[in-house]
Amino acid sequence: MYKLQEEMEEQVEMVGRAFVEHYYHLFDTDRSSLASLYHQSSMLTFEGQKLQGVDDICAKINQLPFDKCHHFISTIDTQPSSFAGGITVFVSGSLRLMCEEHPLRFSQMFHLIPTPQGSFYVQNDIFRLNYG
Amino acid sequence: MDPDGLSKAFVEHYYSTFDTNRAGLANLYQDSSMLTFEGQKIQGSQNIVNKLTSLPFQQCKHSITTVDCQPSGPAGGMLVFVSGNLQLAGEQHALKFSQMFHLMPTPQGSFYVYNDIFRLNYA
Numbered sequence: 001m002y003k004l005q006e007e008m009e010e011q012v013e014m015v016g017r018a019f020v021e022h023y024y025h026l027f028d029t030d031r032s033s034l035a036s037l038y039h040q041s042s043m044l045t046f047e048g049q050k051l052q053g054v055d056d057i058c059a060k061i062n063q064l065p066f067d068k069c070h071h072f073i074s075t076i077d078t079q080p081s082s083f084a085g086g087i088t089v090f091v092s093g094s095l096r097l098m099c100e101e102h103p104l105r106f107s108q109m110f111h112l113i114p115t116p117q118g119s120f121y122v123q124n125d126i127f128r129l130n131y132g
Numbered sequence: 133m134d135p136d137g138l139s140k141a142f143v144e145h146y147y148s149t150f151d152t153n154r155a156g157l158a159n160l161y162q163d164s165s166m167l168t169f170e171g172q173k174i175q176g177s178q179n180i181v182n183k184l185t186s187l188p189f190q191q192c193k194h195s196i197t198t199v200d201c202q203p204s205g206p207a208g209g210m211l212v213f214v215s216g217n218l219q220l221a222g223e224q225h226a227l228k229f230s231q232m233f234h235l236m237p238t239p240q241g242s243f244y245v246y247n248d249i250f251r252l253n254y255a
Contacts, residue, residue: 009173045200045213077168077249082236083205090168090232090249105253107230109213111204124202126213130228130253 008080016078016089019112019120024071032062037122044125057125068098085114086123092130105130139201139212142235142243147194147216154185160245167248180248191221208237209246215253228253 026033038044038054044061051057073093081088089110094103111124133141149156161167161177167184168174174183196216204211212233217226234247 043202045202048198048200075171075251077171077251079166079168079173079247079249081204081234082207082209082246086205088211088232088234088247088249090230090251092230092251092253107213107215107251107253109211109232109249111202111211111234113205124204124211126200126202126211126232128198128200128213128215128230130215130230 012080012087013078015120016087016112017076019087019110020073020076020089020091023110023122024073027061028068028070032058034058034061038125039121039123042122042125044127046127047129066097066099070096072096072103081111083111083113087112087120135201135203135210138243139210139235140199142233143196143199143212143214146233146245147196150184151191151193155181157181157184161248162244162246165245165248167250169250170252189220193219195219195226204234210235210243218252 023037035054035058038057040053042054042057044051044057046060051060071093073091075092077090079088089112091108094105096103106127106129108127110122112120113123114120146160158177158181161180163176165177165180166175167180169183174180194216196214198215200213202211212235214231216229218229219226229250229252232249233245235243236246238244
């Protein structure tokens with residue numbers, strides 16, 4: 001019983017980590033392709049601004065006032081959410097913009113929902129810079 | 133109450149309970165609840181409250197800077213993302229933290245914490 005639970009926890013953690021690496025890799029190298037990770041029902045709150053649906057979310061992300069950037073991830077925490085097969089992921093890290101001297105620290109949470117094809121999409125996404 | 137109002141009310145209730153009656157947090161978790169506290173995973177209301185009441189400080193005060201919330205799905209759940217400061221009595225500088233809650237509705241019309249992830253934000 002405990003072994004099964006441990007295995008499930010490891011699985012959730014592996015999926016969460018793999019997703020996070022994939023997400024920020026896309027963000028940093030091919031931002032418009034993030035569209036593949038959101039659906040019409042997806043929600044993003046970006047520094048307090050609320051957006052819904054893959055089109056509006058991607059428009060926002062593509063319009064952010066910087067071209068090149070790199071996300072460095074410090075921590076990734078995962079837990080299964082109550083939604084069948086869903087996973088909550090909590091990330092903290094720093095975001096380096098090419099034109100800026102100091103990286104910005106941020107926290108972000110994702111709620112991932114499984115797709116029939118066996119991957120995940122982002123149903124909920126909340127991003128906040130950590131100031132001070 | 134709208135979701136934003138509900139999440140703000142929950143957050144205020146959670147942290148004021150934490151700061152004045154930490155053992156009282158037991159009412160906000162159930163056996164299925166999960167807490168990841170600075171990377172340590174804990175499950176179940178009793179274990180969670182044991183962890184929180186055994187943290188190495190007596191008095192503390194949470195000051196909340198931002199609260200963001202979104203509905204999590206058809207079951208009526210709410211995701212709440214908080215950032216703020218944690219002042220420990222006797223410490224000169226407050227600690228910065230971020231915390232994520234996934235709240236699920238109870239039959240009685242309130243919410244309990246199903247998922248809880250806490251991280252300090254270091255410089």
